[in-house]
Amino acid sequence: MASQALIKDFEELIGKENVFTSEADLQSYSFDSAVLEPVVPALVLRPTSTEQLGLCVKKLYDNGIPMTVRGSGTNLSGGTIPDHSDTAVVLTTGLNRILEINSNDLYAVVEPGVITADFAAAVARKNLFYPPDPGSQAVSTIGGNIAENAGGLRGLKYGVTKDYLMGVEFFDATGETVKTGSRTVKCVTGYNLAGMLIQSEGTLGVISQAILKLVPPPRASKALMAVFDDMQNAAEAVAGIIAAHVLPCTLEFLDHNTIVRVDDFTKAGLPRDAAAILLIEVDGHPAQVADDAEAVERVLKENKAVAVHVPKDAAEKFKLWEARRMALPVLARCRPTTVLEDATVPRSQIPAMMKAVNDIAAKYRVEVGTFGHAGDGNLHPTFLCDKRDVEEFKRVEAAIDEMFDTAIKLQGTLSGEHGIGTAKAKWMEKETSRGTILFSQRLRRALDPKGLLNSTKLVGI
Template sequence: MASQALIRDFEDLIGKENVFSSEADRQSYSYDSAVLTPVVPALVLRPTSAEQLGACVKKLYDNGLPMTVRGAGTNLSGGTIPDSSDSVVILTTGLNRILEINSDDLYAVVEPGVITAQFAAEVAKKNLFYPPDPGSQAVSTIGGNIAENAGGLRGLKYGVTKDYLMGIEFFDATGEMVKSGSRTVKCVTGYNLAGMMVQSEGTLGIISQAILKLVPPPKASKALMAVFENVQDAAEAVAGIIAAHVVPCTLELLDNNTIVRVDDFTKAGLPREAGAILLIEVDGHPAQVADDAE
């Protein structure tokens, strides 16, 4: 556990309510969604501004303490589990503001603690579209999405988080601010540090702000379900769809075991006797949607 003097320093810096030093609190941040051995951190900090974040990183660096960055902790790779018991966890959930949604130039500026689904909903209110849709989007954060390069069912057609990151601000291990990228689609100036931060899992720096590309929403969409006797037939159908140059918005295969268990939980009325099903969604211009669905 961190010294009382250091704890008081952080309480003065970010507020007592944002410094978690009790055993129960530290235990809460010793694990994530990966099935790995928990490691209890020495301290947990929750800065609520970029300035506080940079100051926390610098103080930890100056005191020789390792740090682990954590968003919502939904990742499955163990990326938010501390490396050692003297590590300090820095939560980014307090940095949760949408700073700008620009409808003219099709971008948004957000802090790392913004919840993915909430961000997508705010973008939709502006008649715009943010495609990345990880399964954890109801609770996962944009910063975590970047660190893990999160995707989802729409990845086949629209890509994943890396395809929408235009710029980034982050603090390096010493607490120095680093900026990369821009608010323009074409940016060929300097190193692509934003691309380097994607999939870095918090090992290269702590994100304080991100610029994300937005796109116009599709004018129409249609959902379909195709039923097959076995998984092989369903897999061949997937190959046939792509070979026909149809790129669905989403395309999900469920085998019989999955069908039954999903139906037990959701009571959705799925075909429980099917060997496999494909859940498909096509989107775009209404005429094209009709053709693709056919």
């Protein structure tokens, strides 16, 4: 437990205004975006310089105080919920400077608390492109994106956060500085520790700086929407698009339930009988975009799309994407509690997975709407319920258990982009192996002998 003397030390170190100890402030850091029980920490620290961050980590380690690092707290698997009541939450939001955007060498150097969308906008102003666009990008931090290996809509063509991490500086559990990677495209100096830090969910170190890769922005883009009365046809269309060697920057789908719910809310006149809607966007050189859009349209028609819409201008395109933008907000309005999952399967298995999700929902009498990233098989089955209804919530949990079983059977994964945290830790072994758990735990213990960094997350320590 943090003693009064230690709290005073921290106040001297990072300023009184950056040490939160009141009951109300502590409670406000007891939760994140996951539907899990809150845990109230003992202390919240907001260092405002790299040096302060390192000293905080060292002091916490020396005093044996557990640490949970937190950016904006938008985690969907509980990764930023404190482990214990004596945990200190370490905020990275005070470290929010973009240190460099290099247009010649196509990289940027940032502190961990930089907001993803702010960073993407700053990069765009220099006519460059940072593609990872997680759904929470308006508030999420780069540090959090790295710790969770955040994805987004552009995964299929542009990859995810890990594909843009060139280097990282972090503090190990004891407060020592570790540097890995560089500003160069090639770098084989030492272990690829950046690869280890990415998606480590705050268990291996505290990120203090990152070097991110930038790319030239696409010069043109074009969107299409296709309506299907059969999920299988939609999936075959997705496979067909890839087989035609077109790599759309986004390839999204909405299922029947989601379409109906969105149409109920927006009265946009969506095809309420449709089994699925695909939303596709291709980008690149204008000539390539024109070719690709034509190919996509052809494949969609060949695969029995009952309708294909091609927006004529930016306004129409904006409207077309409205259904996708509204998917989560609308589903979230249906019932008090929204459990947003991210089971992911190889894209050819989408019809099987969708059938399983809907069968499971019927079996457990729970409502689910599914939308997601059809191009990379990353589904977002969204369970609509009221967690205050204990009996109903038990059925939802049972349904989710079974859904993950199915995802694993279909050679998919528990989590495409939301992370394991505490929410999915119990299924880890099922997807991987006993050895994986032991190996991960040994790795953690070697790096964090006192077991202080986000101790209950991922595989536990």
